Amino acid sequence: MEEGGIVIDVETQTFMFTPSSPINHQEAVTLAGGSVSGPYVVVSHEQPRATFVIEPSGSVLVHGIARGEVARLAIQELLLTLGMSEENLRMESGDMLIRFSIGRTVLLDLAAERFADIEMDDRLGALRITATLHNSQLLMFNNGQGVVLGQSSKKIAEMAVRHWADLLEEEGALA
Structure with a gap:
């Protein structure tokens, strides 16, 4: 957005997705190429570039994507890779990192x-x-x-x- 010399751009935002059934950590490692980090599984997504952190509860925190609809599509792809349903997928928006001048x-x-x-x-x-x-x-x-x-x-x-x-x-x- 540019108006009156002020420019504002969203760099990234966090999103939390909760599928209808929790994501199995072992399947996320085996099928999605995730790596275990303590009680979490971390999955790198290439297109679009993002990081998924699968929590112990089976929910997924998405880092590196600025738009909710793009994050939703990326998570739907993850769920399909894991053979899971995307029905009743809930999304919560978190804080943004916003750059300005x-x-x-x-x-x-x-x-x-x-x-x-x-x-x-x-x-x-x-x-x-x-x-x-x-x-x-x-x-x-x-x-x-x-x-x-x-x-x-x-x-x-x-x-x-x-x-x-x-x-x-x-x-x-x-x-």
Whole structure:
């Protein structure tokens, strides 16, 4: 999304799928090429590129796919590989990793000084913004780029970025 110099893109999102009957770990290793990691089985999916983590309960956590419908198709393929039914497959959406750019340089020290909800993360060289109103956290670098963490809605993440870009502009922390 590009509007007013702000660009927002979803990099990835986690999805949890629960099939009507639990996935058998041994079959996931044998038929889908999974590998055992403690109480989990990890399966690498090539097209689209993703990682499936089969939990002890038989549910599957999907990493590396940004769109729910694509994740669903990939899981349906896994279930078919395992000879399982895709009927009554439930999906829950988790947090997204959202990349953004506000198109302006951020004066990090000034921003951290002016807002109680902003702290300088020296390890990353970025601002860590606690966006309580939008139930998320923003990491923003001096080049105006950053990521939104802890949010499962692209629209709310976009609102958080716009809100903080406006506040930084009002305080003169953007160049």
